[in-house]
Amino acid sequence: MSTPFVALDDVTLTYPGRSGGGASGDVTALQGASLSVGRGEFAAVVGPSGCGKSTLMKLVTGLVRPTAGRVAVDGAAVGGPVKIAGMAFQNPNLLPWRSVIDNVLLPLEIVEPHRRRFRAEKKQYRQRAEELLATVGLGGFGDRFPWELSGGMQQRASLCRALIHEPALLMLDEPFAALDAFTREELWCVLRDLWQRIGFTVILVTHDLREAAFLADTIHVMSARPGRIVTTRRVEFPRPRDLEVCFEPGFVDLVHELRGRIADVRAA
Numbered sequence: 001m002s003t004p005f006v007a008l009d010d011v012t013l014t015y016p017g018r019s020g021g022g023a024s025g026d027v028t029a030l031q032g033a034s035l036s037v038g039r040g041e042f043a044a045v046v047g048p049s050g051c052g053k054s055t056l057m058k059l060v061t062g063l064v065r066p067t068a069g070r071v072a073v074d075g076a077a078v079g080g081p082v083k084i085a086g087m088a089f090q091n092p093n094l095l096p097w098r099s100v101i102d103n104v105l106l107p108l109e110i111v112e113p114h115r116r117r118f119r120a121e122k123k124q125y126r127q128r129a130e131e132l133l134a135t136v137g138l139g140g141f142g143d144r145f146p147w148e149l150s151g152g153m154q155q156r157a158s159l160c161r162a163l164i165h166e167p168a169l170l171m172l173d174e175p176f177a178a179l180d181a182f183t184r185e186e187l188w189c190v191l192r193d194l195w196q197r198i199g200f201t202v203i204l205v206t207h208d209l210r211e212a213a214f215l216a217d218t219i220h221v222m223s224a225r226p227g228r229i230v231t232t233r234r235v236e237f238p239r240p241r242d243l244e245v246c247f248e249p250g251f252v253d254l255v256h257e258l259r260g261r262i263a264d265v266r267a268a
């Protein structure tokens with residue numbers, strides 16, 4: 001079997017209590033969590049509220065270190081912030097004083113080797129950002145400010161910012177949760193098209209089982225806290241997938257099955 005692109009092996013993460021030690025205040029978010037995601041795969045992680053999904057994202061991106069077990073990305077143990085990852089969250093978090101294009105360019109001002117080249121090659125980088133904005137339907141909006149955009153448009157810009165430095169790994173934590181149902185489905189298609197065109201690896205945390213079933217190759221279901229992966233389900237619907245697939249009996253059955261699995265782990 002080939003080496004997974006992202007691997008968690010028997011990972012435990014305990015957050016220390018506020019008092020800075022005493023076991024009483026400690027919170028064990030994950031215990032014995034193992035996960036394997038192949039290069040180029042679209043993986044979704046679902047589970048009951050508070051089961052440790054965001055913690056899993058923080059571990060993979062190197063924002064927190066495991067208390068026990070091992071986290072590896074692209075064959076190397078994660079020991080600090082992972083530079084080959086792009087991230088987007090529920091809140092687009094665009095800086096209100098920067099134009100849309102300057103928000104999208106932000107990672108290039110921080111992440112090497114772009115940081116070194118940024119001033120000299122700003123024109124080419126701006127062009128790359130404009131092309132990316134156009135692919136998500138924001139062509140011509142680069143000079144606007146975030147507060148001039150709808151929530152869905154801001155989230156499109158946030159996806160562009162996550163992808164501008166061409167990360168091999170895209171980590172998405174509930175990116176569409178705050179959007180209305182129609183805008184959310186539009187952005188599923190935007191993400192589907194970006195992923196198919198560019199071919200990065202994705203880990204998507206979501207509460208929306210339809211979103212997971214529509215987008216993912218593999219869905220990982222977590223237990224209640226302390227979280228671990230209890231079920232891994234392949235999604236076999238052929239690609240490219242159209243929104244119509246969401247109304248097919250096999251899709252409805254899959255969502256129903258996942259819903260039942262989460263109800264079971266909540267009750268356990």
Ligand SMILES: Nc1ncnc2c1ncn2[C@@H]1O[C@H](COP(=O)(O)OP(=O)(O)OP(=O)(O)O)[C@@H](O)[C@H]1O
Nearest residue numbers: 015027028029048049050051052053054055056225
């Ligand atoms: N920095 C922290 N310090 C202490 N406890 C934390 C910290 N971050 C998360 N926790 C706790 O760890 C547990 C898991 O949190 P996490 O945010 O990973 O869950 P989640 O599955 O993403 O939650 P939700 O579904 O509500 O978004 C929770 O009990 C939370 O209170």
